[in-house]
Amino acid sequence: PVPPAAVRAVAELALAAGAAGLSLADTIGTALPAEVTRLVRAVAGDGPVGVHLHDTRGLGVANALAALEAGAARVDGTVGGLGGCPFAPGASGNLALEDLVHVLEESGVDTGIDLEALVDVARLACGLVGRPVESHVGRAGRRFAGPAAIEGTG
Numbered sequence: 741p742v743p744p745a746a747v748r749a750v751a752e753l754a755l756a757a758g759a760a761g762l763s764l765a766d767t768i769g770t771a772l773p774a775e776v777t778r779l780v781r782a783v784a785g786d787g788p789v790g791v792h793l794h795d796t797r798g799l800g801v802a803n804a805l806a807a808l809e810a811g812a813a814r815v816d817g818t819v820g821g822l823g824g825c826p827f828a829p830g831a832s833g834n835l836a837l838e839d840l841v842h843v844l845e846e847s848g849v850d851t852g853i854d855l856e857a858l859v860d861v862a863r864l865a866c867g868l869v870g871r872p873v874e875s876h877v878g879r880a881g882r883r884f885a886g887p888a889a890i891e892g893t894g
Contacts, residue, residue: 741775744782751783761788763816766803768828769796773806780810790814793835795821795874796828800835801843815840820862821874836875838862846883855882 751762762783766776776791783789791807793800793815804815821836838858841851859878866873873879 742779744778747779748782751786755786759787761790761813762786763790763792763814764807764812765792766794767792767825768831769794769800769825771803772799773802776803776806777810780807780812784811788813790816792816794823794825794831794833795835795839796830796832801839804835804840805843819858819875820866820871820878822865822869822871833874836862836878838875838877842877842882 747764754762764776764779764783771793780789780791789812791804791812791814793803793807795801800817804817807815815835817835817837817840818833819837821833821839823834825831838855841853841855841858844851845853845855855877859873859875862873862875862878866878
């Protein structure tokens with residue numbers, strides 16, 4: 741864990757040196773949503789802040805939602821959860837964009853992204869590199885397929 745004050749100090753140095761924005765990374769996938777919230781809040785407001793998240797322990801989407809709630813303007817991810825971390829044994833791929841798009845759309849946030857097309861792209865990309873699709877939505881599909889299964893939901 742990195743203390744928010746230390747993150748803030750490095751962010752201030754980067755901005756003073758001319759950085760146009762900031763990106764906080766959980767490259768090995770150990771962050772918890774409360775930690776993400778504290779770190780994003782420590783630097784939010786000084787310039788655009790984004791997050792780069794891995795889903796090693798299944799917290800990628802929860803961490804992304806925490807970051808957005810805390811003021812992050814950008815969330816990095818990959819289709820199919822592709823990626824990894826060569827210096828962190830056991831670290832899985834990046835946050836799967838289709839999982840994040842799914843939860844945002846199901847929560848009423850219009851992302852402007854066609855989820856089915858995104859899943860198709862994830863399958864294509866993963867197939868090209870010989871890896872299975874790691875996303876939950878890529879494996880299990882949407883929460884509800886087709887027309888709203890329950891009145892008032894999408």
